Amino acid sequence: MxxxxxxxxxxxxxxxxxxxxxxxxxxxxxxxxxxxxxxxxxxxxxxxxxxxxxxxxxxxxxxxxxxxxxxxxxxxxxxxxxxxxxxxxxxxxxxxxxxxxxxxxxxxxxxxxxxxxxxxxxxxxxxxxxxxxxxxxxxxxxxxxxxxxxxxxxxxxxxxxxEEIMPLPKASDSIGIDVGIKTFATLSTGEFIDNPKWLRKSEKRLIRLQRNLSRKQKGSKNRYKARLKVARLHEKIKNQRNDFLHKTSTILIRENQALGIEDLRVKNMLKNHKLAKAISEVSWAEFRRLLEYKSNWYGRQLTVAPSNYASSQLCSDCGHKNPLVKNLKVRQWICPNCGVSHDRDVNAAKNLLKLVT
Ligand SMILES: [Zn+2]
Incomplete structure (x- = not known):
């Protein structure tokens, strides 16, 4: 491979x-x-x-x-x-x-x-x-x-x-993974994977540096210096992010035989700060790429949900579809059909798990 x-x-x-x-x-x-x-x-x-x-x-x-x-x-x-x-x-x-x-x-x-x-x-x-x-x-x-x-x-x-890559021994667990902006990922086990703290910090610093850059006169030495600072921080964020994504994907792949994820191209998100959203989108695309090739390497099964799969709206207990959950502000809800109460993201992750089990 x-x-x-x-x-x-x-x-x-x-x-x-x-x-x-x-x-x-x-x-x-x-x-x-x-x-x-x-x-x-x-x-x-x-x-x-x-x-x-x-x-x-x-x-x-x-x-x-x-x-x-x-x-x-x-x-x-x-x-x-x-x-x-x-x-x-x-x-x-x-x-x-x-x-x-x-x-x-x-x-x-x-x-x-x-x-x-x-x-x-x-x-x-x-x-x-x-x-x-x-x-x-x-x-x-x-x-x-x-x-x-x-x-x-x-x-x-x-x-x-x-390189010849040996598949990992078969794992007994399967998992559904729902990604987000604030929390990097929510798992069907109810666990959360947080975005690393440095990401928030670097984002704030990046906004400041970019504002600083836009104030500098075109063609000036100061503008050049300011641009270099922005580029350095971009590089740092990219390296740290890739490191985080590598570690996270490796753990998930090692521990699970089958993994279900969303089709992230259709991911609908609460209006968040533009930069945070942009960074998240890059991260998700890379995360999916890593999961894809690592599951290939190690003999795992990765399933991507069809783009019309309503992972957020379906009740993971009884399968009832609740269109009210379409509203992204609904974080918790109770299924009108079976009465089970749901955390939005955990429920979505559980539905993604259903794709592989
Ligand atoms: Zn239900």
């Missing part, structure tokens, strides 16, 4: 130059190919099948760049088109902006062209090796390596390996 390991890397000056050239070339070829596809379509109504190799005579400097990094951009572009044709809501492929401040390229391992040894990372076309901090050992064969630079100037290598 494929598994990604992400490590911090510390390129020296010369390597930084190499990496930024490759980031630039990857962005260039992506944008150029996209531009040509659009123009070709405008003129002929046909899709242009272009490849990076076709551009090397017009732009000879591309020959000096890792050709796999360019080939992967072609694949990315094809994927963006495919996603667009499959689901128009995804939107037409967009140009990669320099201003986004997030750079990356992907290269592949061809018989040892990518390797890690003695704390050093080897990548194609670069003669020297980049210092890498391997905080957990990498198992399996390296398939590809994605190098990225964050808006605050940190560099990472995400190494994709083909």
């Amino acid at each position: 494929l598994r990604a390991y992400k490590y911090r890397i510390y390129p020296n000056k010369e390597q930084v130059l190499f990496l930024s050239n490759t980031f630039g070339a990857a962005r260039f070829i992506y944008n150029k190919m996209l531009y040509d596809k659009i123009e070709h379509y405008k003129q002929t109504g046909q899709t242009l099948n272009n490849t990076p190799a076709q551009y090397k005579s017009d732009f000879p400097w591309l020959k000096e760049v890792d050709s796999l990094a360019l080939a992967n951009e072609q694949l990315n572009l094809q994927k963006a088109y495919k996603n667009f044709f499959r689901d128009k809501k995804v939107g037409f492929p967009k140009y990669k902006s320099k201003k986004k401040n997030y750079f990356s390229f992907t290269t592949n391992n061809q018989k040892g062209t990518v390797s890690i040894e003695d704390g050093l990372l080897k990548v194609p076309k670069l003669k020297s090796r980049i210092k890498i901090k391997v905080h957990r050992p990498l198992l399996g064969d390296i398939r590809s390596c994605t190098i990225s630079k964050t808006p605050t100037g940190k560099y990472y290598a995400s190494i994709l390996v083909n």
Whole structure:
């Protein structure tokens, strides 16, 4: 099975130059190919099948760049088109902006062209090796390596390996999981998983920093500094959040054989602070992704509720549907049919458990 390991890397000056050239070339070829596809379509109504190799005579400097990094951009572009044709809501492929401040390229391992040894990372076309901090050992064969630079100037290598993963021994329990904003998740056992305290704190700080940034004059040094502060905090939140999501999903997967969750795309939420909502949505999407691949790895069964499943409105005791609970402000309710009293979220989690038992 494929598994990604992400490590911090510390390129020296010369390597930084190499990496930024490759980031630039990857962005260039992506944008150029996209531009040509659009123009070709405008003129002929046909899709242009272009490849990076076709551009090397017009732009000879591309020959000096890792050709796999360019080939992967072609694949990315094809994927963006495919996603667009499959689901128009995804939107037409967009140009990669320099201003986004997030750079990356992907290269592949061809018989040892990518390797890690003695704390050093080897990548194609670069003669020297980049210092890498391997905080957990990498198992399996390296398939590809994605190098990225964050808006605050940190560099990472995400190494994709083909690894044999042993399924966990069968567990006897099953669980339903209802996610929320204030409480991260409510379980069918009646337990709650709270959002970590740092999240609230970081959110408040982020709001302050963003307000501060918006007051700074455009193009000024102070604005640059303020933007860097915002980017640093964003990165910190992301790292802490991912850590929390990893730990939470691992525990749930380890302890349960079958798990039921909502289709989070249709999750209806009380109007909450915009930022809290945005952060929660990112967290849920990532949480679902983690549960999906971990249940795959470890031989667990994950069931996602159909989008029309009214997990909140159904009485988990007698199955009676109570439309009054549609009102998100109803936190506690008594079933008019059987008289059982419910906590909104625990009841929803119990209904999600029913999907798997
Ligand atoms: Zn009932």
